Amino acid sequence: MNTHNSSWRFIPFSLNSAAVNMAIDEAVLDHVAQGISLPTIRLYGWSPSAVSIGYFQSLQKEVRLSVCQEQHIDIVRRITGGGAVYHDTTGEITYSVIAPESYFSKGILESYHEIEQPIIDALTQLGIQAEFAGINDLIVNGKKVSGNAQTRRKGVILQHGTILFDVDVDKMFSVLNVGEEKIRDKFISNVKERVTCLKSFGTFTKNDCLKQLEESFSVGKNITTHALTGAELQRIQEIGNHYASKEWVNSR
Amino acid sequence: MIEIEKSHKVVNGKLLHVRLNIQEPQNNHPATIVRAQLTGDFFIHPEEGVLRIEEVIQNLPTSISIESLTNKVDFVRRNHHLQLIGFTPFDVASLVREALDEYA
Numbered sequence: 001m002n003t004h005n006s007s008w009r010f011i012p013f014s015l016n017s018a019a020v021n022m023a024i025d026e027a028v029l030d031h032v033a034q035g036i037s038l039p040t041i042r043l044y045g046w047s048p049s050a051v052s053i054g055y056f057q058s059l060q061k062e063v064r065l066s067v068c069q070e071q072h073i074d075i076v077r078r079i080t081g082g083g084a085v086y087h088d089t090t091g092e093i094t095y096s097v098i099a100p101e102s103y104f105s106k107g108i109l110e111s112y113h114e115i116e117q118p119i120i121d122a123l124t125q126l127g128i129q130a131e132f133a134g135i136n137d138l139i140v141n142g143k144k145v146s147g148n149a150q151t152r153r154k155g156v157i158l159q160h161g162t163i164l165f166d167v168d169v170d171k172m173f174s175v176l177n178v179g180e181e182k183i184r185d186k187f188i189s190n191v192k193e194r195v196t197c198l199k200s201f202g203t204f205t206k207n208d209c210l211k212q213l214e215e216s217f218s219v220g221k222n223i224t225t226h227a228l229t230g231a232e233l234q235r236i237q238e239i240g241n242h243y244a245s246k247e248w249v250n251s252r
Numbered sequence: 253m254i255e256i257e258k259s260h261k262v263v264n265g266k267l268l269h270v271r272l273n274i275q276e277p278q279n280n281h282p283a284t285i286v287r288a289q290l291t292g293d294f295f296i297h298p299e300e301g302v303l304r305i306e307e308v309i310q311n312l313p314t315s316i317s318i319e320s321l322t323n324k325v326d327f328v329r330r331n332h333h334l335q336l337i338g339f340t341p342f343d344v345a346s347l348v349r350e351a352l353d354e355y356a
Contacts (some may be wrong), residue, residue, distance in 0.1 A: 013290060021343075027335065054293050055296060055299050056290070056291055056292055056293070056295075056296070056299070057291055057292065058269065058291040060268065061291065079299070080295075080299075081295035081296065081299065081337070082293055083293035083295070084293075085269075108295070108297065108335060108337055109337075118301055119260075134264065134335060135265070135266070135295075135338055136295075137327060147293070149296070150295070151299060152297055152298070153298070179259065252289065252291050
Protein backbone atom coordinates (compact mmCIF):
# COMPACT_ATOMS: atom_id res chain seq x y z
CA MET A 1 0.00 0.00 0.00
CA ASN A 2 1.48 3.32 -1.07
CA THR A 3 0.12 5.58 1.65
CA HIS A 4 3.30 6.74 3.34
CA ASN A 5 3.54 10.50 3.91
CA SER A 6 0.15 11.04 2.32
CA SER A 7 -2.39 13.16 4.17
CA TRP A 8 -5.59 11.47 5.26
CA ARG A 9 -8.75 12.51 7.07
CA PHE A 10 -10.30 10.49 9.87
CA ILE A 11 -14.02 10.88 10.52
CA PRO A 12 -14.87 9.55 14.00
CA PHE A 13 -17.71 7.14 14.72
CA SER A 14 -21.21 8.53 14.35
CA LEU A 15 -24.67 7.01 13.99
CA ASN A 16 -26.70 7.87 10.89
CA SER A 17 -29.66 6.55 8.94
CA ALA A 18 -28.95 3.97 6.23
CA ALA A 19 -29.54 6.39 3.35
CA VAL A 20 -27.33 9.07 4.93
CA ASN A 21 -24.51 6.59 5.57
CA MET A 22 -24.48 5.53 1.94
CA ALA A 23 -24.80 9.13 0.75
CA ILE A 24 -21.80 10.13 2.89
CA ASP A 25 -19.64 7.39 1.36
CA GLU A 26 -20.61 8.43 -2.18
CA ALA A 27 -20.22 12.17 -1.49
CA VAL A 28 -16.76 11.66 -0.03
CA LEU A 29 -15.82 9.46 -3.01
CA ASP A 30 -16.92 12.25 -5.40
CA HIS A 31 -14.90 14.88 -3.54
CA VAL A 32 -11.78 12.69 -3.22
CA ALA A 33 -12.08 12.06 -6.98
CA GLN A 34 -12.15 15.81 -7.61
CA GLY A 35 -9.11 16.27 -5.38
CA ILE A 36 -10.97 18.60 -3.02
CA SER A 37 -11.29 16.20 -0.08
CA LEU A 38 -8.55 14.21 1.58
CA PRO A 39 -8.51 10.42 1.33
CA THR A 40 -10.78 9.40 4.17
CA ILE A 41 -11.28 6.73 6.79
CA ARG A 42 -14.67 6.66 8.49
CA LEU A 43 -16.04 4.62 11.36
CA TYR A 44 -19.80 4.62 11.65
CA GLY A 45 -22.98 2.97 12.83
CA TRP A 46 -26.60 2.79 11.79
CA SER A 47 -29.63 4.23 13.58
CA PRO A 48 -32.17 2.79 13.27
CA SER A 49 -30.67 -0.67 12.71
CA ALA A 50 -30.58 -1.44 9.01
CA VAL A 51 -30.00 -4.03 6.34
CA SER A 52 -27.74 -3.08 3.46
CA ILE A 53 -27.89 -5.21 0.33
CA GLY A 54 -25.28 -5.52 -2.38
CA TYR A 55 -25.58 -3.67 -5.70
CA PHE A 56 -26.48 -6.88 -7.57
CA GLN A 57 -28.76 -8.51 -5.02
CA SER A 58 -32.48 -9.06 -5.30
CA LEU A 59 -34.25 -7.23 -2.47
CA GLN A 60 -37.09 -9.77 -2.36
CA LYS A 61 -34.71 -12.71 -2.24
CA GLU A 62 -32.30 -11.40 0.38
CA VAL A 63 -34.42 -9.59 2.94
CA ARG A 64 -37.44 -10.60 5.04
CA LEU A 65 -39.29 -7.41 4.33
CA SER A 66 -42.17 -8.01 6.74
CA VAL A 67 -39.76 -8.57 9.67
CA CYS A 68 -37.90 -5.36 8.79
CA GLN A 69 -41.16 -3.45 8.66
CA GLU A 70 -42.38 -4.85 12.00
CA GLN A 71 -39.08 -4.06 13.72
CA HIS A 72 -38.51 -0.65 12.06
CA ILE A 73 -35.32 -1.80 10.39
CA ASP A 74 -34.16 0.39 7.48
CA ILE A 75 -33.17 -1.13 4.15
CA VAL A 76 -30.69 0.37 1.71
CA ARG A 77 -28.94 -0.79 -1.45
CA ARG A 78 -25.18 -0.18 -1.60
CA ILE A 79 -23.18 0.93 -4.63
CA THR A 80 -20.84 -1.95 -3.85
CA GLY A 81 -21.45 -5.60 -4.63
CA GLY A 82 -21.33 -8.38 -2.07
CA GLY A 83 -23.93 -9.74 0.30
CA ALA A 84 -26.67 -8.47 2.57
CA VAL A 85 -25.55 -7.18 5.97
CA TYR A 86 -27.51 -6.57 9.16
CA HIS A 87 -26.20 -3.40 10.83
CA ASP A 88 -27.33 -3.49 14.45
CA THR A 89 -27.31 -0.03 16.05
CA THR A 90 -25.51 -1.12 19.19
CA GLY A 91 -23.61 -4.25 18.17
CA GLU A 92 -21.97 -3.49 14.85
CA ILE A 93 -19.21 -1.21 13.55
CA THR A 94 -18.90 -0.18 9.91
CA TYR A 95 -15.82 1.36 8.35
CA SER A 96 -15.08 3.03 5.01
CA VAL A 97 -11.77 3.65 3.32
CA ILE A 98 -12.03 6.09 0.42
CA ALA A 99 -8.82 6.92 -1.44
CA PRO A 100 -7.30 7.16 -4.92
CA GLU A 101 -6.86 3.80 -6.66
CA SER A 102 -3.15 4.54 -6.96
CA TYR A 103 -2.79 4.15 -3.18
CA PHE A 104 -3.51 0.42 -3.40
CA SER A 105 -2.66 -2.58 -5.55
CA LYS A 106 -4.40 -2.83 -8.90
CA GLY A 107 -5.41 -6.40 -8.13
CA ILE A 108 -8.79 -6.44 -6.44
CA LEU A 109 -7.98 -9.22 -3.97
CA GLU A 110 -4.62 -7.69 -3.05
CA SER A 111 -6.29 -4.34 -2.38
CA TYR A 112 -8.94 -5.99 -0.19
CA HIS A 113 -6.14 -7.45 1.90
CA GLU A 114 -4.24 -4.16 2.09
CA ILE A 115 -7.31 -2.28 3.27
CA GLU A 116 -8.36 -4.98 5.76
CA GLN A 117 -4.90 -5.49 7.28
CA PRO A 118 -5.41 -2.65 9.83
CA ILE A 119 -8.56 -4.46 11.05
CA ILE A 120 -6.55 -7.65 11.58
CA ASP A 121 -3.89 -5.57 13.35
CA ALA A 122 -6.52 -3.91 15.58
CA LEU A 123 -7.98 -7.28 16.51
CA THR A 124 -4.51 -8.63 17.26
CA GLN A 125 -4.04 -5.74 19.71
CA LEU A 126 -7.30 -6.82 21.35
CA GLY A 127 -5.98 -10.39 21.61
CA ILE A 128 -7.96 -11.82 18.69
CA GLN A 129 -6.31 -13.71 15.85
CA ALA A 130 -8.24 -12.90 12.68
CA GLU A 131 -7.39 -14.00 9.15
CA PHE A 132 -8.52 -13.37 5.59
CA ALA A 133 -11.04 -15.83 4.18
CA GLY A 134 -12.50 -16.23 0.73
CA ILE A 135 -12.68 -13.11 -1.38
CA ASN A 136 -13.82 -10.47 1.08
CA ASP A 137 -14.28 -11.87 4.59
CA LEU A 138 -12.30 -11.89 7.82
CA ILE A 139 -12.70 -14.87 10.12
CA VAL A 140 -11.81 -15.78 13.69
CA ASN A 141 -11.66 -19.49 14.57
CA GLY A 142 -13.19 -20.25 11.18
CA LYS A 143 -16.19 -17.96 11.70
CA LYS A 144 -16.92 -14.69 9.94
CA VAL A 145 -16.49 -11.46 11.93
CA SER A 146 -16.21 -9.04 9.03
CA GLY A 147 -17.51 -8.79 5.47
CA ASN A 148 -16.17 -6.20 3.06
CA ALA A 149 -17.16 -4.72 -0.28
CA GLN A 150 -15.34 -2.51 -2.73
CA THR A 151 -16.12 -0.36 -5.73
CA ARG A 152 -13.80 1.64 -7.95
CA ARG A 153 -15.21 4.77 -9.53
CA LYS A 154 -13.65 7.93 -10.96
CA GLY A 155 -10.17 6.70 -10.05
CA VAL A 156 -11.13 6.20 -6.38
CA ILE A 157 -11.56 3.06 -4.31
CA LEU A 158 -14.41 2.96 -1.84
CA GLN A 159 -14.25 -0.04 0.44
CA HIS A 160 -16.64 -0.42 3.32
CA GLY A 161 -17.13 -3.31 5.65
CA THR A 162 -18.94 -4.57 8.68
CA ILE A 163 -17.30 -5.64 11.92
CA LEU A 164 -19.53 -7.71 14.20
CA PHE A 165 -18.95 -6.55 17.75
CA ASP A 166 -21.93 -7.91 19.68
CA VAL A 167 -24.74 -8.78 17.31
CA ASP A 168 -27.79 -10.88 18.13
CA VAL A 169 -27.23 -13.60 15.55
CA ASP A 170 -30.81 -14.88 15.87
CA LYS A 171 -32.10 -11.42 15.06
CA MET A 172 -29.61 -11.08 12.20
CA PHE A 173 -30.92 -14.22 10.53
CA SER A 174 -34.51 -13.31 11.24
CA VAL A 175 -34.13 -10.37 8.85
CA LEU A 176 -31.76 -11.89 6.28
CA ASN A 177 -32.78 -14.68 3.93
CA VAL A 178 -29.79 -16.94 3.56
CA GLY A 179 -30.58 -19.86 1.29
CA GLU A 180 -29.03 -23.30 1.66
CA GLU A 181 -27.00 -22.74 -1.52
CA LYS A 182 -24.97 -20.03 0.17
CA ILE A 183 -23.48 -22.38 2.78
CA ARG A 184 -23.34 -25.52 0.65
CA ASP A 185 -19.54 -25.32 0.26
CA LYS A 186 -18.85 -24.26 3.86
CA PHE A 187 -19.13 -27.64 5.61
CA ILE A 188 -21.67 -26.29 8.09
CA SER A 189 -25.29 -27.21 8.51
CA ASN A 190 -26.67 -23.95 9.89
CA VAL A 191 -25.90 -20.44 8.73
CA LYS A 192 -25.75 -19.24 12.35
CA GLU A 193 -22.64 -21.38 12.78
CA ARG A 194 -20.94 -19.27 10.16
CA VAL A 195 -20.62 -16.02 12.15
CA THR A 196 -19.20 -14.86 15.45
CA CYS A 197 -18.77 -11.56 17.32
CA LEU A 198 -15.68 -9.89 18.77
CA LYS A 199 -17.34 -9.61 22.18
CA SER A 200 -17.06 -13.40 22.64
CA PHE A 201 -13.26 -13.13 22.67
CA GLY A 202 -12.61 -10.63 25.46
CA THR A 203 -13.82 -8.11 28.01
CA PHE A 204 -13.16 -5.00 25.89
CA THR A 205 -15.90 -2.52 25.05
CA LYS A 206 -17.10 -1.24 21.70
CA ASN A 207 -15.26 2.01 22.45
CA ASP A 208 -12.02 0.06 23.03
CA CYS A 209 -12.58 -1.54 19.66
CA LEU A 210 -13.26 1.79 17.93
CA LYS A 211 -10.13 3.31 19.49
CA GLN A 212 -8.01 0.37 18.36
CA LEU A 213 -9.40 0.53 14.83
CA GLU A 214 -8.62 4.27 14.65
CA GLU A 215 -5.05 3.60 15.80
CA SER A 216 -4.47 0.75 13.39
CA PHE A 217 -5.94 2.56 10.39
CA SER A 218 -3.67 5.55 11.21
CA VAL A 219 -0.37 3.65 11.13
CA GLY A 220 1.91 4.96 8.34
CA LYS A 221 -0.43 7.80 7.49
CA ASN A 222 -0.37 11.52 8.18
CA ILE A 223 -3.94 11.49 9.43
CA THR A 224 -5.99 14.18 11.13
CA THR A 225 -9.55 14.26 12.38
CA HIS A 226 -11.91 16.44 10.33
CA ALA A 227 -15.65 16.64 9.89
CA LEU A 228 -17.37 16.45 6.51
CA THR A 229 -16.90 19.62 4.45
CA GLY A 230 -19.72 22.00 3.53
CA ALA A 231 -19.55 20.82 -0.08
CA GLU A 232 -19.81 17.19 1.02
CA LEU A 233 -22.79 17.97 3.27
CA GLN A 234 -24.54 19.66 0.35
CA ARG A 235 -23.90 16.63 -1.87
CA ILE A 236 -25.21 14.30 0.87
CA GLN A 237 -28.46 16.30 0.90
CA GLU A 238 -28.72 15.99 -2.88
CA ILE A 239 -28.20 12.23 -3.08
CA GLY A 240 -29.65 11.12 0.27
CA ASN A 241 -33.16 10.90 -1.19
CA HIS A 242 -31.89 8.67 -3.99
CA TYR A 243 -30.61 6.11 -1.49
CA ALA A 244 -33.90 6.28 0.41
CA SER A 245 -36.00 5.89 -2.75
CA LYS A 246 -37.99 2.73 -3.51
CA GLU A 247 -36.73 2.88 -7.10
CA TRP A 248 -33.13 2.42 -5.95
CA VAL A 249 -33.78 -0.05 -3.13
CA ASN A 250 -36.08 -2.15 -5.34
CA SER A 251 -34.00 -1.84 -8.50
CA ARG A 252 -33.21 -5.60 -8.53
CA MET B 253 -44.47 -15.85 -21.42
CA ILE B 254 -42.85 -18.12 -18.84
CA GLU B 255 -40.55 -17.05 -16.00
CA ILE B 256 -37.87 -19.42 -14.80
CA GLU B 257 -35.12 -19.02 -12.22
CA LYS B 258 -32.17 -20.91 -10.88
CA SER B 259 -29.40 -20.36 -8.31
CA HIS B 260 -25.88 -21.67 -8.08
CA LYS B 261 -23.21 -21.14 -5.44
CA VAL B 262 -19.82 -21.10 -7.12
CA VAL B 263 -17.41 -23.20 -5.05
CA ASN B 264 -15.05 -20.78 -3.28
CA GLY B 265 -16.92 -18.03 -5.08
CA LYS B 266 -20.21 -16.21 -4.96
CA LEU B 267 -23.91 -16.96 -5.25
CA LEU B 268 -25.40 -16.45 -8.72
CA HIS B 269 -29.11 -16.31 -9.37
CA VAL B 270 -30.65 -15.97 -12.81
CA ARG B 271 -34.23 -15.09 -13.72
CA LEU B 272 -35.27 -15.59 -17.34
CA ASN B 273 -38.44 -14.66 -19.18
CA ILE B 274 -39.08 -17.07 -22.03
CA GLN B 275 -41.25 -16.38 -25.06
CA GLU B 276 -42.70 -19.72 -26.09
CA PRO B 277 -42.37 -20.86 -29.74
CA GLN B 278 -44.85 -19.22 -32.09
CA ASN B 279 -45.26 -18.76 -35.86
CA ASN B 280 -42.13 -20.76 -36.68
CA HIS B 281 -40.10 -18.70 -34.19
CA PRO B 282 -38.22 -20.83 -31.68
CA ALA B 283 -38.53 -20.30 -27.93
CA THR B 284 -36.48 -17.24 -26.99
CA ILE B 285 -35.06 -15.62 -23.85
CA VAL B 286 -36.67 -12.17 -23.85
CA ARG B 287 -35.37 -10.95 -20.48
CA ALA B 288 -32.50 -11.98 -18.25
CA GLN B 289 -31.64 -10.75 -14.78
CA LEU B 290 -28.51 -11.80 -12.91
CA THR B 291 -28.50 -11.23 -9.16
CA GLY B 292 -26.36 -12.39 -6.24
CA ASP B 293 -23.57 -11.45 -3.87
CA PHE B 294 -20.86 -11.32 -6.55
CA PHE B 295 -18.83 -8.33 -7.70
CA ILE B 296 -18.43 -6.83 -11.17
CA HIS B 297 -16.16 -3.85 -11.81
CA PRO B 298 -17.53 -1.57 -13.09
CA GLU B 299 -20.92 -2.52 -11.62
CA GLU B 300 -22.94 -1.30 -14.61
CA GLY B 301 -21.32 -4.14 -16.58
CA VAL B 302 -24.02 -6.48 -15.25
CA LEU B 303 -26.45 -4.82 -17.69
CA ARG B 304 -24.17 -5.70 -20.61
CA ILE B 305 -24.07 -9.34 -19.49
CA GLU B 306 -27.86 -9.43 -19.16
CA GLU B 307 -28.27 -7.85 -22.61
CA VAL B 308 -26.10 -10.44 -24.32
CA ILE B 309 -28.27 -13.25 -22.89
CA GLN B 310 -31.47 -11.63 -24.11
CA ASN B 311 -32.97 -12.55 -27.50
CA LEU B 312 -31.08 -15.83 -27.64
CA PRO B 313 -32.91 -19.04 -28.56
CA THR B 314 -33.44 -21.36 -25.61
CA SER B 315 -31.57 -24.05 -27.58
CA ILE B 316 -28.27 -22.14 -27.28
CA SER B 317 -25.33 -24.28 -26.20
CA ILE B 318 -23.32 -23.75 -23.05
CA GLU B 319 -20.22 -23.10 -25.21
CA SER B 320 -21.95 -20.31 -27.19
CA LEU B 321 -23.27 -18.76 -24.00
CA THR B 322 -19.83 -18.85 -22.39
CA ASN B 323 -18.28 -17.23 -25.47
CA LYS B 324 -20.89 -14.48 -25.54
CA VAL B 325 -20.50 -13.60 -21.85
CA ASP B 326 -16.72 -13.73 -22.16
CA PHE B 327 -16.86 -11.46 -25.21
CA VAL B 328 -18.81 -8.89 -23.16
CA ARG B 329 -16.30 -9.25 -20.33
CA ARG B 330 -13.35 -8.55 -22.61
CA ASN B 331 -15.06 -5.91 -24.73
CA HIS B 332 -16.19 -3.85 -21.73
CA HIS B 333 -13.05 -4.55 -19.65
CA LEU B 334 -15.13 -6.08 -16.87
CA GLN B 335 -13.60 -7.72 -13.83
CA LEU B 336 -15.79 -10.54 -12.57
CA ILE B 337 -15.15 -11.50 -8.96
CA GLY B 338 -16.53 -14.69 -7.49
CA PHE B 339 -17.67 -16.23 -10.79
CA THR B 340 -16.65 -16.78 -14.40
CA PRO B 341 -18.44 -16.49 -17.77
CA PHE B 342 -18.74 -20.29 -17.71
CA ASP B 343 -20.57 -20.13 -14.35
CA VAL B 344 -23.15 -17.76 -15.84
CA ALA B 345 -23.49 -19.87 -18.97
CA SER B 346 -23.93 -23.14 -17.08
CA LEU B 347 -26.50 -21.59 -14.73
CA VAL B 348 -28.52 -20.21 -17.66
CA ARG B 349 -28.26 -23.56 -19.47
CA GLU B 350 -29.41 -25.46 -16.36
CA ALA B 351 -32.38 -23.11 -15.95
CA LEU B 352 -33.29 -23.59 -19.63
CA ASP B 353 -32.95 -27.38 -19.34
CA GLU B 354 -35.41 -27.40 -16.44
CA TYR B 355 -37.84 -25.32 -18.52
CA ALA B 356 -37.49 -27.75 -21.43
